[in-house]
Amino acid sequence: MNKNYLAILIAGVGGQGILKAGSLLGEAALLENEKIISTEVHGMAQRGGSVVNEIKIGDVLSPLINKGEADVILSFEPAEALRVLDKASPETYLIVNTNPIVPLTVSLGLSTYPDLNLAWTRVRDIYPRLWLVDARKIALEAGNSITENVVLLGVLCSVPIFPLSIESMLKAIENGFPPKFRELNLKAFNLGLEKGKGRILNQ
Amino acid sequence: MQVEDILNQPIGSKLFLLGNEALVRGFIEAGVTVATTYPGTPSSEIGNVLHHLAKKADIYFEFSVNEMVAFQIAAAAASTGVRAVTFMKHVGLNVAADALMSSAYVGTQGGFLIISADDPSMFSSQNEQDNRYYAQFAGLPLLEPNSPTEARDMVKYGLKLSEDLQLPVILRTTTRINHVRGIVVLEEVESKPKKGYFHKNPRQFVPIPSYAFHMHPLLLQKLASARSISETSPLNRLEKAPLNTDFGVIASGIAYNYVRDALNKWGLNADVLKLGFTYPLPLNLIEEFVSTHTNTIIVEELEPLVEKEVRALAQQKKLSSTVIGKYDNTFPRVYEYTPDIVEKILINLMNPGQIDNPLLQTPEFKLPNRPPVLCSGCSHRATFYSVKRALQEKGIKDAIFPSDIGCYTLGIQPPYHAADYVLCMGSSVGTAGGFFRATNQKIISFIGDSTFYHAGITPLLNAVHNKHQFLLIILDNFTTAMTGHQPHPGSNIDGMGEDAPMISMENVVKGIGVDWIKIVDPYDLQASTNVIKEALEHPGVSVVISRRACSLLEARNKRKTGSWKKVIINTDICSMCEICIQDFSCPAIFKTNDSIQIDSSMCDGCGVCINICPTGAMVWEE
Numbered sequence: 053m054n055k056n057y058l059a060i061l062i063a064g065v066g067g068q069g070i071l072k073a074g075s076l077l078g079e080a081a082l083l084e085n086e087k088i089i090s091t092e093v094h095g096m097a098q099r100g101g102s103v104v105n106e107i108k109i110g111d112v113l114s115p116l117i118n119k120g121e122a123d124v125i126l127s128f129e130p131a132e133a134l135r136v137l138d139k140a141s142p143e144t145y146l147i148v149n150t151n152p153i154v155p156l157t158v159s160l161g162l163s164t165y166p167d168l169n170l171a172w173t174r175v176r177d178i179y180p181r182l183w184l185v186d187a188r189k190i191a192l193e194a195g196n197s198i199t200e201n202v203v204l205l206g207v208l209c210s211v212p213i214f215p216l217s218i219e220s221m222l223k224a225i226e227n228g229f230p231p232k233f234r235e236l237n238l239k240a241f242n243l244g245l246e247k248g249k250g251r252i253l254n255q
Numbered sequence: 256m257q258v259e260d261i262l263n264q265p266i267g268s269k270l271f272l273l274g275n276e277a278l279v280r281g282f283i284e285a286g287v288t289v290a291t292t293y294p295g296t297p298s299s300e301i302g303n304v305l306h307h308l309a310k311k312a313d314i315y316f317e318f319s320v321n322e323m324v325a326f327q328i329a330a331a332a333a334s335t336g337v338r339a340v341t342f343m344k345h346v347g348l349n350v351a352a353d354a355l356m357s358s359a360y361v362g363t364q365g366g367f368l369i370i371s372a373d374d375p376s377m378f379s380s381q382n383e384q385d386n387r388y389y390a391q392f393a394g395l396p397l398l399e400p401n402s403p404t405e406a407r408d409m410v411k412y413g414l415k416l417s418e419d420l421q422l423p424v425i426l427r428t429t430t431r432i433n434h435v436r437g438i439v440v441l442e443e444v445e446s447k448p449k450k451g452y453f454h455k456n457p458r459q460f461v462p463i464p465s466y467a468f469h470m471h472p473l474l475l476q477k478l479a480s481a482r483s484i485s486e487t488s489p490l491n492r493l494e495k496a497p498l499n500t501d502f503g504v505i506a507s508g509i510a511y512n513y514v515r516d517a518l519n520k521w522g523l524n525a526d527v528l529k530l531g532f533t534y535p536l537p538l539n540l541i542e543e544f545v546s547t548h549t550n551t552i553i554v555e556e557l558e559p560l561v562e563k564e565v566r567a568l569a570q571q572k573k574l575s576s577t578v579i580g581k582y583d584n585t586f587p588r589v590y591e592y593t594p595d596i597v598e599k600i601l602i603n604l605m606n607p608g609q610i611d612n613p614l615l616q617t618p619e620f621k622l623p624n625r626p627p628v629l630c631s632g633c634s635h636r637a638t639f640y641s642v643k644r645a646l647q648e649k650g651i652k653d654a655i656f657p658s659d660i661g662c663y664t665l666g667i668q669p670p671y672h673a674a675d676y677v678l679c680m681g682s683s684v685g686t687a688g689g690f691f692r693a694t695n696q697k698i699i700s701f702i703g704d705s706t707f708y709h710a711g712i713t714p715l716l717n718a719v720h721n722k723h724q725f726l727l728i729i730l731d732n733f734t735t736a737m738t739g740h741q742p743h744p745g746s747n748i749d750g751m752g753e754d755a756p757m758i759s760m761e762n763v764v765k766g767i768g769v770d771w772i773k774i775v776d777p778y779d780l781q782a783s784t785n786v787i788k789e790a791l792e793h794p795g796v797s798v799v800i801s802r803r804a805c806s807l808l809e810a811r812n813k814r815k816t817g818s819w820k821k822v823i824i825n826t827d828i829c830s831m832c833e834i835c836i837q838d839f840s841c842p843a844i845f846k847t848n849d850s851i852q853i854d855s856s857m858c859d860g861c862g863v864c865i866n867i868c869p870t871g872a873m874v875w876e877e
Contacts, residue, residue: 053520053521054519054520054521054522055520065625066627074436075256075271075436078271078436079256079271081271082269082270082271082438087438088271088436088437088438089402089435089436089437089438090435090436090437091431091434091435091436092434092436093378093434099627099628099629099630099662099665100625100627100628100630100842101625101626101627101628102625112516113401113402113511113512113515113516114509114512114513114516114594115431115435115436115437116431116593116594116595117594118593118594118595118598119595120615131622131623131625132625134620134622135622137617137618137620138617140617141615142615153854154623154845155623155624155625155842156628156668156840156842156845157623157624157625157626158623158845158846159836159840159844159845159846160669160670160836160837160840162624162669163621163622163623163624164621164623165623166620166621166622166623171620174618175618178615178618197856227256228256
């Protein structure tokens with residue numbers, strides 16, 4: 053089997069900044085002359101529905117990721133991570149924001165939200181590279197909870213197999229936000245990166 | 256990246272573009288004069304980007320009232336010799352189909368490109384119809400790209416082809432082209448005349464029966480020319496395998512990518528015929544390909560169009576190759592393909608047993624559904640709440656809710672169940688008459704503002720004239736919200752971003768002859784409920800315009816002005832009656848084990864829940 057690319061799947065809920073995170077990766081790849089292709093969900097899915105953004109960096113034509121072949125899964129929401137587990141293998145880095153967004157169907161009593169502590173125990177058994185991240189806490193430390201997506205992007209970049217340089221990521225973030233939000237997002241990214249490197253993600 | 260980069264970056268620049276953005280770059284590079292659309296996913300971002308860039312790019316762009324009008328405007332513009340493009344989602348082409356069919360007879364002078372954005376797997380559509388059939392049906396050349404770059408290239412190729420053949424050309428994308436991002440290298444902008452001249456020629460442009468009689472054979476001649484161009488077109492290319500092989504794969508669209516990746520990944524040896532110009536098909540090229548392979552595998556999403564032609568050719572030319580595709584049930588005919596699907600089938604056909612390690616058993620969790628819902632603060636939710644209350648107070652239990660295409664179709668979700676029958680744009684109004692004539696049930700139809708302008712006016716006129724009886728609620732939030740807030744004829748700006756006259760919805764309704772019409776603010780639940788009750792008594796067509804700006808747009812304003820007051824819950828007073836959850840169902844309100852909470856990051860601050868709460872537990876934050 054030949055594989056010359058890195059497959060990243062970003063999952064979460066519409067409105068969490070998933071598409072933005074993907075486009076920042078694209079800009080960084082461009083800066084390094086790396087090939088990149090991605091595919092995202094628009095339309096209906098934006099209204100609080102599940103959203104995935106599948107990204108491949110390297111030599112490949114299809115943006116969709118096969119079952120069991122995501123190198124990294126970055127989930128902005130815990131239940132959404134469980135929803136895309138079929139794309140993971142035991143080698144997959146599974147980075148998960150621990151802050152749930154409870155869907156309406158749960159409040160209405162039509163479904164239940166999974167017991168996360170039990171879930172993580174089961175998941176870690178098969179996927180040992182499970183990183184649980186309290187992105188909201190880190191985002192607040194950076195100055196604003198709206199930077200959760202950039203915090204998580206920072207954690208993603210701390211993964212050993214991440215193929216792009218931190219310099220390109222920083223530049224992409226600088227270019228990707230209007231001046232008044234630039235510092236905030238750079239801080240959020242750096243905090244995520246640092247905590248990812250030190251694995252101090254959930255305290 | 257800024258949207259302006261699509262226009263302003265120098266030639267040779269690399270941009271990470273969405274397929275839809277790449278298409279706009281194609282319009283710019285091809286020197287298009289006129290572009291038209293009615294927004295629809297997955298094509299919507301094409302219009303959004305043009306809305307920003309058209310003026311600077313010297314392109315006339317409009318959000319037309321519907322796809323039929325969009326088509327007509329582009330067709331007429333192209334008849335004067337300039338280049339024109341119209342784009343729409345697949346079902347939009349149904350609306351324009353009447354014009355489409357005749358446009359094949361009438362032909363064109365300047366390049367005329369029709370972009371159909373199909374939606375295999377129905378990510379945001381009511382069906383997954385394969386619009387490649389329209390090319391065959393009407394008799395128009397068809398192009399299918401496999402990437403954002405090829406989409407851009409095919410805009411230019413298609414417009415040139417259209418000029419050469421004097422025929423409109425269909426460029427058919429799918430969601431996995433429109434919503435794929437890839438690297439696009441900018442190419443130079445062709446200089447094309449921005450104004451045309453209409454040379455009268457009724458024999459070409461007016462298909463009255465005696466002229467149309469001669470147009471059909473002419474169309475077939477043009478298609479014969481198209482076929483010979485297709486034979487040598489660079490869009491149809493043969494990719495030889497490194498070693499001689501019995502396997503030949505014919506693939507089109509994004510399915511080609513899945514084939515190419517699977518062959519590379521597993522070292523499978525097959526020749527590939529990549530088709531980008533798929534109607535008329537290059538039959539000589541295909542004949543040679545099929546006759547030199549023992550097995551011909553056809554990989555195309557949705558309908559077996561290419562396959563059918565290949566099978567017919569094989570039969571006609573007595574080719575012995577085994578054709579493998581959908582007719583023999585090897586490939587699925589529903590939903591989009593994935594690399595997984597294509598890879599498994601190819602391995603199974605070419606080297607069974609190659610994948611020896613079975614997939615890991617993924618642990619299964621019982622996960623809550625997360626369907627798209629009406630946003631917090633959405634005025635539609637308030638309207639549905641009032642409708643439900645009005646019906647309760649009147650003791651009506653079996654009202655029928657014909658609905659339409661837009662955000663408010665999400666009213667189908669519990670607790671509202673406010674969508675009972677939907678066919679297409681405007682069907683809420685037309686079908687209401689059918690329900691009225693066939694039942695004694697009360698009928699309340701829902702239609703949005705943009706959809707009303709698009710396809711609601713004619714059926715409303717019909718309802719008045721034919722004395723049907725129902726309540727039509729027009730959910731007016733001042734925008735085409737579902738597809739990303741495009742303006743419509745009721746808006747005060749147009750596609751170019753210029754000031755535009757607003758067409759008054761109430762004047763239109765009155766002008767049609769509706770004699771019972773009231774306008775309500777949906778946030779005022781009491782007034783809305785009363786008006787709906789009153790409207791249900793009217794012996795004829797009654798119209799309630801439920802008017803309030805889309806909460807997403809309002810949120811933008813609130814963010815700008817910083818005046819964003821939210822609602823909090825006093826848990827000491829809350830009796831946990833759950834009316835706010837069970838009956839109102841705002842996504843910002845949720846239940847924990849022992850309390851009701853409001854997620855402040857999701858609260859829109861509409862304040863409607865304050866009026867719903869019977870105990871006064873919902874209050875404005877200080």
